[in-house]
Amino acid sequence: MQTGYILLATIAVPLLTALALTVIPSRYPNAIRVLAVATGFVLFGLSLYAFFAYQLSSGDQFQFELRWTWIENIGFLGENGITLHLGIDGIGAPMVLLTGIVAFTGTIISWKIDYRNKDYFVLFFVLVAGVFGVFASLDLFFWFFFYELAVLPMYLLIGVWGSSSVFPTFARTKEYSAMKLMLYLVGASVFIFVGIFAVFVEAGIGTFDLPTLYEVEFDENFQKIVFPLFLIGCGVLAGLWPFHTWSPDGHVAAPTAVSMLHAGVLMKLGAFGIIRLGMQLLPEGADFWMPALITLGTVNVVYGAISAMAQTDLKYMIGYSSVSHMGYVLVGLATLNPIGVNGAVLQMFSHGVMTALLFAMVGALYDQAHTRDMSVFGGLAQKMPRFVAFFSIAGLASLGLPGLSGFVAEFNVFVGTFQTYPALGALGILGAAITAVYILRMLSQAFFGPANERWADLKEMSHLEQAAGALLIAFIVFMGVFPSPFVDRIADSVLRIPGVG
Amino acid sequence: MEAVTQQIPLEHFLVLSAILFSLGVYGVLTRRNAVLILMSIELMLNAASVNMVAFAAYTSPEQFIGIIFAIFIITIAAAEAGLALAIILRIFRYRKTANVDEIDELKW
């Protein structure tokens, strides 16, 4: 059964939970945790349902549609000017599933939060609601609204529950990282905001409704001018070079579950925006600007990978690897052919799951060891075999090992890139090889080799963390071995993007 | 008896009002004593009132909009003068001066 109320529920449930949490007295932290995890589970179930109930051969561009009139559409607003219009296509479906997975595992991982955990979960669920809203919105007004809703709690989550780091050569306070992240994302949203209004005015039919606007043929010059607004605005969120520096610092400062959401889902909002707003709305603009994006995306891949190789802090390494992997997403989108774009969306899902796993594992280690410097570890495999196994699986997925999700996604991106820009495709493959270098160096240095006495009292990670990790691994393997449920949904919608099919 | 409006053209009132206003502006810019600045402001307000009344009398004599506004201005000017004088008094008590050049606390 398909109904838009599923999507509405993914937004309303976390918001209502946030509201309900505010009335639970904070002297019952366990009640708060139970409610949070239960909500996470419900969200996971809803997103799983939305993903699998998505019908492959329905012929509609969007499914699970729901339209609620929110304000009176009079004056400069025409018919359906601003409505709460929800719906997902084959690109949105895996993203909703991804959000459900990461939100659920994130709540499990956050069980350990002691300091003001009520406030933490309230902000966490507001953030989750915003993310679900962006993926499900088919109205520019609400798209932007949810976008901001997803971004704003990040500041407090990092600023209050984050951690500052001091390194031999530099230091990053959590306030600095939170502020930089916030300024970048809000600054970027100005571009999106301007772009949205430009589209609204240019279309001249007084509506923010995306499917209606998709029907409008915009002037070519207009598209060329406005597309970069969306490209930069959303690109910043996707970690586009050279606007990426908020991302590694933000990852490092954020608490574990926020890093998971941040790298796993929030960065995908950017890539998703490039598709939803940029490519679907302004295909000719996309056509004009994509050579620039593919160049920058390749820089992302190689630059991120090489930078990651030099990191000694586990989280920084993963942060830079995110920059590198989001590069594959950008490259895939920029190919503007179905294989590459399909690969990009696959990579969005794949990177979301595996980077969430990586951050969950780093968090599990950090909570015990209180350091993330990989050079001081060694031989952890003997103390924490499961932890090392989970970490290795995530690492192997990120270096593109066949049988895990990363390979399917990257392979599609490579094939797509080779169709248009073989030289950049070769660089991308080289980037995957560099990924192997830093992942394996890290595994060898931190986890294998003789046991270090200093870490004699480290224990295996908790059962909760194991459960969260196992769930993420299940999806990494599922997509790696059996990608067609994903590909069938994505490809169907990718082929409908004008200028791609 | 001919009405004033037929004997004197509107321009005369406007020139008067402009002169009054300019005097006021000149006073605000050049005086250093807060009380004198306040008096110059009153001059500007009066210029505006003259303008209002004149336009009202010449363009739509059957309506009283302009006159009503003039009365408003007088009322507000009175209230404002009271308030401003009170402030100036407090400043004078506190700083022993009413010279605005010396009252520059409100900055960066």
Next chain:
Amino acid sequence: MGMSEAWLLPLLPAGAFVVLTLFGPYLPRKGDWLAIAAIFTTFALTFPIIADLTSAIAEHGPEFGGVTNSIEWMSVPGYLTLNLGVHVDAITVVMLVVVSFVALMVQVYSLGYMKGDSRYGWYYAVISLFVASMLALVLADNFLVLYFAWELVGLCSYLLIGHYSHLRSAAEAAKKAFITTRLGDVGLLIAIILLWRETGTFSIQGVIEAAQAGQIRTEVLTASVFLIFMGAMGKSAQFPFHVWLPDAMEGPTPVSALIHAATMVVAGVYLVTRTLPLFELVAGAQELILAVGLLTTFLSASMGLVMTDIKRVIAYSTLNSLGLMFVALGLGSPAAAMLYLFAHAFFKALLFLGAGSVIHATERQDVSQLGGLWSKMPLTGATFAIGALAMAGLPFLAGFWAKDEILVVATENRAVFALLLLTLPVTAMYMARLFILTFLGEAKEPEAIEHAHDGPPTMSVPLVLLAVLSVVAGFVVFDQVGRAMGFPGGIGEIIFLHEPEVFRFDVAVAIGSTLLVASGLGVGWLIWKERPGLAIIAAIVLKPVHTLLVNKYYLDDLYQAVIDRVVLMASRMLAWFDRNVVNDTIVDGSAQATGFIGYLLKFQQTGRLPNYALAIVIGIVALTLVAFSLK
């Protein structure tokens, strides 16, 4: 069970892997029996497939191209379809037999060798995954499956080299192996995609047919062929990628026998054999294979002479053999390469397992600490001797036929022939040295061998079976033997690309090569057995050469220096650039610039009423003037 059901073969060990990974700790004996049952079934199932193949060949004659069976894995309709499929022909079947038999032997052997290991169950799980991937690799009908399996065998190799993960050296060796082969894989993946771009198919057969029909542009084909060879060089440890294989000996010895001797390292040979028609279309490609093969043979043979680690010597001999196989391919004889591969799998696995028995018994693996084991471990000694002689190429053992076939093919090229003859005595010498220093003479550390004895039946039975095969495996060159097994003839009749290769036995070559091998063995006997002083004198007289060889031609050091000085330095510089230039200068700089401009502008805020009043008046006047001028 026919050829088209061959996809079942890799699934059995793959299933064992899944069960062992998830439930291994809860199974009795940690599930080793399950892994062995799976591999045994796989091995048994190869026979119906062979029978099916032989009857198909009998029916269709030599033109029989094999059976393909594939299903769709994922597709972007109209643009990209990825299939999972198997292709069975004679080459595949040879590989299937080798892989499943050696894997069975190694798994049985491991029952004894790995007993008491703290990660016993995991070991069996990974071995099962390896077998599954290796079977998938040889069965692959398209490049995608091949690459898929290619990477997975690399992963298993990584995991198994690093099995003793508490040793720093094992962790480093595993990393080195993975990264080095991965570098080659970059080439392979690019080649696969390039070929797809030209032909629109991943099917190996389809690509070859398109290339033969001239549908692939020459420059793309040239690039692809060299990139494929790059992948093969990485996996098969050919110069300059050879550095990982000797280090890979950090893994458990049965793993070295299975992965780093009999199966995975020959994947490169297999890949080039499969795609040889592509190489034939590109000028210079076969010459390159030949040159790389010869170079690897020489380098490894010379280094094998001076190594003291028993496993490393065998590893260099493996490099030596792999080089020979590539020489055969470079000369255009896949049958010779596959024959050598077939024979090599048995005698090299035998050598490694024999070395494993020695290590198991003495807990030492440096020949300078061993010696005098012959009387303590007669079975191991005898089987090891057979392996060593087969490797040296003594007549009528498996290695002899394979090596001679390559020599006969090489007679057409005088220079190659001469160079190959040169390596024969060297190979014989270091095999003799290895055997003598390990088993003969006085025990250098008597306490080490005091309690040494042959292993339990689980270890000795595989040794005996492999020794028997090391003696008889070479006879598949004879048509009679082939026909007795149901094939139309000897291996040359089965494994070919264009037309059956006739196995040519050249008496002159055989006698010449035998004399060279015998002289090598004799010199080895003289130096290391009869006149032990000679070895020391030689080491002193040829000190520069000795140093060069012991240091592996300084290639490892060179690579390490490049990694440390160039790659890591570059990455640190980039990271520094990112942190200090991009972030601290540009990003933070823009924030600071905003702050600084604000700082400058705030002085406009004098706090003096007249200034503000003046500004207001000027503003109004200016606005009024603008308004009037616009009007």
